[in-house]
Amino acid sequence: MSGEPLLAVRDLAVVIGGRHILHGVDLDVAPSGVTALLGRNGAGKTTTVRAVLGLVPRTGSVRLAGEETVRLPTHLLVRRGIGYAPEDRGVFAGLTVAENLRLAERPGAGEPAYDLVHELFPELKARARQPAGTLSGGQQQMVAIGRTLLNGNRLIIADEPTKGLAPRVVTEVARVLERAARAVPVLLVEQNLALVRRLAGHCAVLADGRTVHRGPAADLLADPDATRRLLGVGRRTAVTEEHPMAPPGPDPSSAAQAGKAGA
Amino acid sequence: MATVVLLAATGLGLGALYFLVAAGLSLIFGLMDVLNFAHGALLSIGAYATWWAASGHLPGAGSGGAGFVLAVCFGTAVGTLAAVVLELALIRPLYGRPREQVLATVGVGLAVPALLSAIWGPDARPFPGPAALSGTFGLLGARIPVNRLVLLGAAAVVLLALRLFLGRTRHGLVVRAGVEDRAMVTALGIDVRRAFTLVFAIGGAAAALGGALGGLYYGSVDPGQGTSLLIFAFVVVVMGGMGSVAGAALAAVGVGLVQQFANYYTTSGLGDLAVVVLLAALLLLRPRGITGRLA
Numbered sequence: 204m205s206g207e208p209l210l211a212v213r214d215l216a217v218v219i220g221g222r223h224i225l226h227g228v229d230l231d232v233a234p235s236g237v238t239a240l241l242g243r244n245g246a247g248k249t250t251t252v253r254a255v256l257g258l259v260p261r262t263g264s265v266r267l268a269g270e271e272t273v274r275l276p277t278h279l280l281v282r283r284g285i286g287y288a289p290e291d292r293g294v295f296a297g298l299t300v301a302e303n304l305r306l307a308e309r310p311g312a313g314e315p316a317y318d319l320v321h322e323l324f325p326e327l328k329a330r331a332r333q334p335a336g337t338l339s340g341g342q343q344q345m346v347a348i349g350r351t352l353l354n355g356n357r358l359i360i361a362d363e364p365t366k367g368l369a370p371r372v373v374t375e376v377a378r379v380l381e382r383a384a385r386a387v388p389v390l391l392v393e394q395n396l397a398l399v400r401r402l403a404g405h406c407a408v409l410a411d412g413r414t415v416h417r418g419p420a421a422d423l424l425a426d427p428d429a430t431r432r433l434l435g436v437g438r439r440t441a442v443t444e445e446h447p448m449a450p451p452g453p454d455p456s457s458a459a460q461a462g463k464a465g466a
Numbered sequence: 467m468a469t470v471v472l473l474a475a476t477g478l479g480l481g482a483l484y485f486l487v488a489a490g491l492s493l494i495f496g497l498m499d500v501l502n503f504a505h506g507a508l509l510s511i512g513a514y515a516t517w518w519a520a521s522g523h524l525p526g527a528g529s530g531g532a533g534f535v536l537a538v539c540f541g542t543a544v545g546t547l548a549a550v551v552l553e554l555a556l557i558r559p560l561y562g563r564p565r566e567q568v569l570a571t572v573g574v575g576l577a578v579p580a581l582l583s584a585i586w587g588p589d590a591r592p593f594p595g596p597a598a599l600s601g602t603f604g605l606l607g608a609r610i611p612v613n614r615l616v617l618l619g620a621a622a623v624v625l626l627a628l629r630l631f632l633g634r635t636r637h638g639l640v641v642r643a644g645v646e647d648r649a650m651v652t653a654l655g656i657d658v659r660r661a662f663t664l665v666f667a668i669g670g671a672a673a674a675l676g677g678a679l680g681g682l683y684y685g686s687v688d689p690g691q692g693t694s695l696l697i698f699a700f701v702v703v704v705m706g707g708m709g710s711v712a713g714a715a716l717a718a719v720g721v722g723l724v725q726q727f728a729n730y731y732t733t734s735g736l737g738d739l740a741v742v743v744l745l746a747a748l749l750l751l752r753p754r755g756i757t758g759r760l761a
């Protein structure tokens with residue numbers, strides 16, 4: 204990773220109802236591009252993200268641009284420039300699309316970038332007055348991501364933004380994330396490894412509530428044994444699956460390697 | 467016919483009173499998951515503060531004309547202030563501990579009437595009001611007390627103001643969103659606790675106004691008024707759907723009317739029972755309340 208991490212998480216621990224859900228999560232989010240947070244179902248990815256934001260009680264250290272934030276309440280941390288698209292999308296069903304976006308505005312923190320959001324998701328403009336609860340899953344995800352792009356955030360956190368979406372919508376979401384990541388670092392929780400390969404520079408892997416691997420995403424995905432051991436996916440699904448959106452990876456050599464490994 | 471009209475007017479007036487209490491109760495529960503058992507106390511505080519001011523203790527205030535309007539404003543303001551203090555001093559420190567919160571509000575709900583009766587006695591005190599509001603007017607052969615109309619008008623204004631606030635302002639937007647998902651509101655960078663205080667203030671204001679105008683309706687104030695109204699307000703909140711102001715308005719009218727008619731045409735007291743039966747029936751048929759939606 205080049206330069207100081209934008210977000211540095213150390214020894215993050217979460218106990219809920221007497222159960223240790225996280226114990227010793229370390230994570231660096233690179234100052235540019237996409238950092239992927241990986242792990243099997245139930246590994247603790249969502250809890251990690253929620254703990255970083257202070258949505259669950261946690262201990263440890265969370266530094267944003269060098270400043271400790273673990274004692275900050277969520278809203279103050281977020282106002283330092285974090286956009287969050289949660290796993291369940293966090294869309295307010297009874298509010299219209301326009302109201303959902305308006306809620307994400309930060310009064311006194313510059314003009315909200317509606318031009319950008321509407322350019323990326325023209326549908327959100329057309330459906331401004333529709334109750335968000337009546338949107339399709341893909342459209343709701345657009346609202347969730349749109350909200351993170353509305354403010355000049357310095358970090359975007361997206362928790363499985365492609366979960367449960369049709370391939371065409373996955374491609375669209377991936378395109379938007381890719382574009383967003385050119386301007387703002389992104390922490391991406393993702394199970395779709397083709398997408399990870401395409402977008403992510405670095406990655407961290409969680410298992411049973413702790414970090415078990417950190418390094419370049421391409422290296423991990425090029426190593427079928429490590430992929431299977433850490434992510435619990437077989438060789439085939441990990442690297443050879445003809446994913447509908449499989450474009451050439453950001454690094455051609457790793458894509459070629461991945462192809463070879465699966466052959 | 468005249469009887470029916472009078473009963474309907476009285477039922478609507480009572481419904482208006484229920485609504486003024488239930489509106490805040492419903493928003494507070496919808497947003498914060500707090501069952502505010504002290505809400506009746508806020509009504510009593512509003513009633514006694516208005517009575518105190520209208521009895522000539524507050525310079526400029528009195529029992530007639532502009533003086534009475536000032537007394538009502540004073541009573542409403544005192545109730546609002548009490549609600550804000552209650553939220554900041556008791557509810558907020560206990561946030562995330564719902565059982566303690568409920569106990570605290572129950573405590574305040576018991577302490578305030580006790581305090582009022584310690585200071586001004588346990589008996590009902592005659593409530594001074596303008597002569598214009600103590601009269602009646604003719605409608606379809608019935609003589610309707612003017613104060614019913616005042617209550618209805620006040621409830622309508624409060625309903626309209628609440629709808630405008632919720633629908634047109636950013637604070638209202640935050641409240642509506644918070645009713646759905648508090649955590650997500652904070653995750654968007656919004657201090658949802660400020661919305662809590664605001665909703666308590668609004669709810670306290672409405673209840674205190676209800677107390678002030680309830681004095682006109684009953685013709686007196688007594689320490690237990692708020693508590694007995696609170697029970698029916700809870701029924702209204704549950705019927706209307708937690709967090710729904712429009713639902714609370716509909717349910718309040720329904721409860722007020724059913725109670726009046728049942729009390730008159732059957733044995734007195736059966737109307738109160740009928741309300742509970744209505745609640746049970748509604749909960750079985752429409753578990754989420756009349757409107758089935760929030761805010």
Ligand SMILES: Nc1ncnc2c1ncn2[C@@H]1O[C@H](COP(=O)(O)OP(=O)(O)OP(=O)(O)O)[C@@H](O)[C@H]1O
Nearest residue numbers: 219220222224242243244245246247248249250251
């Ligand atoms: N509030 C909670 N109470 C009890 N257990 C919880 C709570 N939140 C999470 N857990 C548990 O913590 C573990 C990690 O959950 P988490 O949602 O963080 O996993 P994840 O990596 O995001 O999984 P997925 O890929 O399925 O989204 C799971 O075993 C889950 O059941």
Ligand SMILES: [Mg+2]
Nearest residue numbers: 248249250290
């Ligand atoms: Mg998850």
